[in-house]
Amino acid sequence: MTPPLELSAAAHSYLLAFADDEHMMGSRHANWIGLGPFLEEDLAFCSIAQDELGHALALYEMLVPANEIDRFALLRAPADYRSCALAELECATWDLALVRHWIYDLAEGLRWEALVQSSVEGLAELAVQAEREESFHRSHAQMYMERVVQDEEGRRRVDAALAEIAPHIGTVFAPPEFENDALEEGVASESFADLALRWFNMFEPQAAEFGLTLPALSLESSLDVRCTRTPGFADFHASLGEVISLDVQANW
Template sequence: MTYSAAVRDYLLAFADDEHLVGARHTSWIGLGPFLEEDLAFCSIAQDELGHAIGLYGLLLADVGELDTFALLRASQDYRSCWLAEIECRDWNDSLVRHWLYDRAEALRWEALAASPDADIAALAARAQREESFHLAHADQFMSRVAANDTSGRIVDSIRRLAPVAAGIWDATAAESDVLAEGFVTDSSADLAARWNDQIRADIARWGLAAEWSDAGVVAAQQHRTQRSEGFDAFHDDLQRVLSLDTAATW
């Protein structure tokens, strides 16, 4: 399938988000708060990486080999949002990111599942099955931990991550062309509105003392062309082995 430049950029944004959030989730393998959660969170990380592979695969017919493309691009060529890029050293931040990100991810797949493009619709249908488990995990974990978190960590994480999370909805520069082509019908702004409603409802349902306003998109992302602080070190980590010998098959 040959996509327009606008669609390619649109799909690349989602692929990079999936790749980087999956890579960030992997940092908890072996260090989850208890063994069952360790196993569950690791599965979610694997799923997100799988989604990234699927999305990159749609783009790669004329771009090149998957791992080189995914790992060795120049930082300015990524289209990830900062929520997917940032390091969450504390479990509370990782859990809150998981909830905020997967709420958004489900909406993005839902929009793509309705695309007239058969390839992306098929990939979305497959991802939606996995995403339902991710959402159930986030909901069950948050509902149980949030209600009993006397330390206030969850509320602090929500306050800290809310402005960054809104950057998920920072549209790629030519998203209007994607809509005009009919590739998807829901704009990022449309999805953001639904996402804000869902997040607000979750917070109320869980009885959390966290205010949630429809925060604007992080302007500094500049249509996802700017990377977050700390991205370069993350990127170096991701490509450390592959860049050792680009002629090698690993």
């Protein structure tokens, strides 16, 4: 059993927010297994889901002992999760899932970049490796988007999905508790407020290139956002814990 790292409270909450976001994104993406628009896309999207779950696992390993990860990841009380609404959201249509993938992965890459010189042991290496995977995710989202917006109906549907997701976009930039301390300790090199600005500077020209209508966005977010669960979380959480709850003590 590998003991988790000795982390400061600030580092702990910083990593927890990221780990929970990745866990929720990976699990929500995985809901599309077998339902993707065509086989090759199904494989690519589920591979992205697995990458996100892999990132979540790598981060959880820094937070809790190896034999407690499953229970920690799946059976915490909903109030103890620190994921953002953008990651928790159920995207019940492919339009929404695609747009969220584009938006979230644009932000995720920036989050890893802010960790490539982290003072937390092993985190810099993880960030470099994860960012390599993210560059594939971004290419995937961008190429896919470029193609679906080429006809009128595609662009209209992406526009509608973007408008529906827009109110939640800012939540991914909600800072974790003790963000200032985390920045001082060198856990991360950039504040979430700065990441949000950089994200917007990447998002806006891409949205323009796709011919999309820019929705009203509020990118300022507070910690409360990470302490509140979205409607629908309870069902999702219950479904994630369904198997482990059959026998919580089992050694998988």
